Amino acid sequence: MNPDLAQERRRATFDPEQVTSLLYRGPENVRKRRYLQNAAIQDQVLRGSKPWAFQSRIEQYETALQMYIYMMNKLDEMGVTDPLERMYYQEAGAPHYYNPMALHTGMFIPSIEKQGTKEQKERWLPMARSLQLIGTYAQTEMGHGTFIRGLETTATYDPSSQEFVLNSPTVTSMKFWPGGLGKTSNCCLVMAQLITHGKKRGIHLFFVQIRDLKTHRHMPGVESGDIGPKFGFNSNDNGYLKLSNVRIPRENMLMRYSKVLEDGTYVPPTNQRIGYGTMVFVRAHIVTNSARGLSKACVIAIRYSAVRRQTEVSPGGPEAQIIDYQTQQYKLFPLLATAYAMYFTGRYAEDYYEQIASEIEAGNLESLNQLHAVCAGLKAFSTWACTAGIETCRLCCGGHGYSHASGIPKLYTYYTPGCTYEGENNVMMLQVARFLMKIYPDIKRGGPIHEFVQYLGADLTQKSCMTEEVALGCLLKAFQHRAARLLSDAAARIENLVRSGKSRQEAWDASTVALTWAAKAYCHTFVVRTFSQIVSDAAVDKSTKDVLTALCKLYAIDGIIENLGEFIEDGFFSPHQVSFLKNKLADLLAEIRPNAVALVDAFDYPDKTLDSCLGRYDGQVYPALYEYAKNSPFNEQEVLDSYHKFIKPAQTEQSQRAPMARL
Ligand SMILES: CCCCCCCC/C=C\CCCCCCCCCC(=O)SCCNC(=O)CCNC(=O)[C@H](O)C(C)(C)COP(=O)(O)OP(=O)(O)OC[C@H]1O[C@@H](n2cnc3c(N)ncnc32)[C@H](O)[C@@H]1OP(=O)(O)O
Numbered sequence: 001m002n003p004d005l006a007q008e009r010r011r012a013t014f015d016p017e018q019v020t021s022l023l024y025r026g027p028e029n030v031r032k033r034r035y036l037q038n039a040a041i042q043d044q045v046l047r048g049s050k051p052w053a054f055q056s057r058i059e060q061y062e063t064a065l066q067m068y069i070y071m072m073n074k075l076d077e078m079g080v081t082d083p084l085e086r087m088y089y090q091e092a093g094a095p096h097y098y099n100p101m102a103l104h105t106g107m108f109i110p111s112i113e114k115q116g117t118k119e120q121k122e123r124w125l126p127m128a129r130s131l132q133l134i135g136t137y138a139q140t141e142m143g144h145g146t147f148i149r150g151l152e153t154t155a156t157y158d159p160s161s162q163e164f165v166l167n168s169p170t171v172t173s174m175k176f177w178p179g180g181l182g183k184t185s186n187c188c189l190v191m192a193q194l195i196t197h198g199k200k201r202g203i204h205l206f207f208v209q210i211r212d213l214k215t216h217r218h219m220p221g222v223e224s225g226d227i228g229p230k231f232g233f234n235s236n237d238n239g240y241l242k243l244s245n246v247r248i249p250r251e252n253m254l255m256r257y258s259k260v261l262e263d264g265t266y267v268p269p270t271n272q273r274i275g276y277g278t279m280v281f282v283r284a285h286i287v288t289n290s291a292r293g294l295s296k297a298c299v300i301a302i303r304y305s306a307v308r309r310q311t312e313v314s315p316g317g318p319e320a321q322i323i324d325y326q327t328q329q330y331k332l333f334p335l336l337a338t339a340y341a342m343y344f345t346g347r348y349a350e351d352y353y354e355q356i357a358s359e360i361e362a363g364n365l366e367s368l369n370q371l372h373a374v375c376a377g378l379k380a381f382s383t384w385a386c387t388a389g390i391e392t393c394r395l396c397c398g399g400h401g402y403s404h405a406s407g408i409p410k411l412y413t414y415y416t417p418g419c420t421y422e423g424e425n426n427v428m429m430l431q432v433a434r435f436l437m438k439i440y441p442d443i444k445r446g447g448p449i450h451e452f453v454q455y456l457g458a459d460l461t462q463k464s465c466m467t468e469e470v471a472l473g474c475l476l477k478a479f480q481h482r483a484a485r486l487l488s489d490a491a492a493r494i495e496n497l498v499r500s501g502k503s504r505q506e507a508w509d510a511s512t513v514a515l516t517w518a519a520k521a522y523c524h525t526f527v528v529r530t531f532s533q534i535v536s537d538a539a540v541d542k543s544t545k546d547v548l549t550a551l552c553k554l555y556a557i558d559g560i561i562e563n564l565g566e567f568i569e570d571g572f573f574s575p576h577q578v579s580f581l582k583n584k585l586a587d588l589l590a591e592i593r594p595n596a597v598a599l600v601d602a603f604d605y606p607d608k609t610l611d612s613c614l615g616r617y618d619g620q621v622y623p624a625l626y627e628y629a630k631n632s633p634f635n636e637q638e639v640l641d642s643y644h645k646f647i648k649p650a651q652t653e654q655s656q657r658a659p660m661a662r663l
């Protein structure tokens, strides 16, 4: 054990186990999580041969496939059915590979469960669970990802044969990007424009078999393939798909909420957007997923910062641990606080999703819009925080952060597409703004509105209650004030533009930056509120609560300092109050410092899950870096063939032109 890390753990003022329990919803869940992680770590088959970064793309794909199929079988044998528990096992078993069947379990099966009729579920789910059917969610096209009403793929109903005929009429209508579509899947859910009786009925989901279930060759009229190497996700065969007069039976349209009858009569759903449900489900889960990404980067960067020493503090004296530099703390501790904030908010988003989804199942669609706004907003807010935070963690690791040995570049390329997939983040923020502007008249009237948004109608002339003590309640009020004011600003801007003669749509289009500011401020407030509520309700001892409260305050204060203009432009905070906040920020960095390592230990990631030479629990960073370097295929031969092919001839040629000087 590295002595600095051992010392860090001794000086912690709280019990990390209590925090671990809080993060993973109780000691019983922690026990199960550890059991599954250990089972994966100890499994010889999952040990792997060489580090993923030294493998070709095809090798990465094959290794990922082999490992995931092995793990699925193991989980079935162990009787583990809960998706989260399955994820814990897989995360520890194959942390370096993006599962080529992730869309099968993450979107294909859930879409059938949520959008399929009873008969469709009985027909497809058993085959999907036993991998006879391997599916994906094929929505995005080369020409359209965001504007899904503009998708071009058509599904035209033919009443004479009671079939839909699917077509990709243009190059841009080709499905492009779906995970596992290229080579892995034999079927998919295709989002296509439904046409019955010659009329367009909007986009709907259709079950389409794209490959023969025995030979895996393409079905007639189907062309598909891999889209090529990407920034990350290279063990996944994100694919393209072109459909030419592909016929599927009428029963293959997912008909839980809308129907096409035998004669082609279209029965619409109660709400057209109910068919977007799988996206809302995944967005709700992306919040915790972002917390996972950011927290892993924090574990790596904070442990490494405790081990790494750089620069003599006094001449001839010992070099300081880099974690003792205030600038390093300022970069890392707010991110640590953010990771906690996102874990707690993710938990909230998932619970809220389950609550509203069961109301929807029971036929009550009243909260669908609000659920959409919450999930879209938190998805965007959390993925932005995660991506930016991972990059800061990488920079905090200096040169070694740039190596795949650190594990951080992999985290970055894995998590950054979260800002784009499942709804591009700016577009998601504009959906939040749309929701807020829609209810704005009710907010102003003081009409019946959800408690999430009540504060948005607060008196904007009020000033901050902040004192030198910096209470959490006052911090939350500051966020609420900022969100209310930015929303009011955006609304006023739109009204002014309308008064000046613009149409409402033109006024909206000319205000999307202001609307995005308002939406982000709303999401930020949501996170601060959730974090502070969970901390104040947490059943933990006083020392643990003190540490969590310090983290929560740091999250809030850092959010204010980073967006200071928005908090002071209307004079809400006085300059005096801003200086309280700046002083408190510095105090909190010092207060969190002795607990930083214990706070990252509390995330409870086994070394294998982190896959990082820098983030090891034992802190043996330097021998691990050396071992990793030795594994490079470059080092398999003392002299590479390329020396004889290129370097030697070049030297010979050069020496003939100018004879070598004696060394
Ligand atoms: C327990 C563990 C379980 C595990 C589960 C999985 C966990 C996953 C976790 C992590 C994932 C990691 C790996 C993930 C792999 C990658 C997966 C990527 C997959 C994809 O990317 S699939 C493709 C996703 N595509 C999109 O998201 C497209 C984005 N575009 C849209 O959503 C829409 O086009 C739009 C919202 C931007 C606009 O839609 P449109 O119909 O034009 O609507 P508007 O005119 O703007 O608004 C009209 C009206 O509709 C309301 N509305 C819009 N969307 C919804 C909705 N989804 N639900 C409800 N209501 C909606 C909107 O508010 C308007 O309402 P109003 O008229 O104002 O009342």
Ligand SMILES: Cc1cc2nc3c(=O)[nH]c(=O)nc-3n(C[C@H](O)[C@H](O)[C@H](O)COP(=O)(O)OP(=O)(O)OC[C@H]3O[C@@H](n4cnc5c(N)ncnc54)[C@H](O)[C@@H]3O)c2cc1C
Residues within 6 Å of the ligand: 103, 136, 137, 138, 139, 140, 143, 144, 145, 146, 147, 176, 177, 178, 179, 233, 238, 417, 420, 421, 422, 423, 424, 425, 426, 427, 430
């Ligand atoms: C790794 C990865 C995996 C994916 N997996 C799948 C999958 O399994 N299935 C699937 O169907 N799709 C998948 N996708 C596709 C993904 O869902 C889309 O890329 C995403 O929805 C964004 O759409 P787009 O690419 O058309 O971006 P665009 O909409 O073209 O965005 C480009 C820019 O335009 C801006 N913009 C676009 N529209 C607006 C607007 N209305 N207002 C303001 N700004 C706007 C955006 O903010 C962005 O800056 C995946 C993508 C990636 C990267």
